[in-house]
Amino acid sequence: MKPLCSFRLLTDTKDDVTFVRLDGDHIHLDEMAAIRLREGLQALVETGRNRLFLDMGNIDFLTSTMVETLLSLHRKVNSVGGHLAVSNLTPIVAEVFAVLQLACVLDVRPVCR
Numbered sequence: 001m002k003p004l005c006s007f008r009l010l011t012d013t014k015d016d017v018t019f020v021r022l023d024g025d026h027i028h029l030d031e032m033a034a035i036r037l038r039e040g041l042q043a044l045v046e047t048g049r050n051r052l053f054l055d056m057g058n059i060d061f062l063t064s065t066m067v068e069t070l071l072s073l074h075r076k077v078n079s080v081g082g083h084l085a086v087s088n089l090t091p092i093v094a095e096v097f098a099v100l101q102l103a104c105v106l107d108v109r110p111v112c113r
Helices: 029-047 062-077 093-100
Strands: 008-014 017-023 027-029 051-056 058-064 083-087 107-109
Touching: 008 093, 008 107, 017 029, 027 029, 029 051, 029 062, 029 093, 062 083
Parallel strands: 017 051, 027 058, 051 083, 083 107
Antiparallel strands: 008 017
């Protein structure tokens, strides 16, 4: 059985941009993990880090809770003059983004730069 919430949130700030990635292999963002990630990302914004680049390169599964988290975070950072970009989508995550047409709302990039 796969352990719940088996990732660490890693950040690296350059100038005013915070690069965020999840440390772990084949991460499944189920409900519990998505909530944990949402709390971590919201904490970054609350401390003034409102220009975020999220590397999703090792995420193999995400739920609607994670999609809602990304959309909510997008609205929050935009409301304070910030920006959210997501990058490095795995094929499964890219398919979810395509079906939901998330690239029409979110800044989706091939690699995190």
